[in-house]
Amino acid sequence: MTAPASAPALRIFAGTTEGRLLCEWASGAGIPARAYAATEYGGELLGQLPGRT
Numbered sequence: 223m224t225a226p227a228s229a230p231a232l233r234i235f236a237g238t239t240e241g242r243l244l245c246e247w248a249s250g251a252g253i254p255a256r257a258y259a260a261t262e263y264g265g266e267l268l269g270q271l272p273g274r275t
Contacts, residue, residue, distance in 0.1 A: 231256045242267050 231254040234244050241257050241264060248255040259265040 234258065236260070237264075 232248055234241050234248075234255055234257045236244060236257075237260045241259055245255050245257050257265075259267075
């Protein structure tokens with residue numbers, strides 16, 4: 223199931239590991255997500271996921 227085009231992006235505020243796992247899940251489920259990582263490295267990892275804004 224994917225989110226409708228008009229659905230707002232999921233906002234994720236988490237530590238590197240938790241945020242990455244949640245973003246991976248959202249990406250796989252077709253849910254657009256805006257992630258805020260605790261570290262620069264975490265941001266680099268999250269930036270590689272489709273559907274992340």
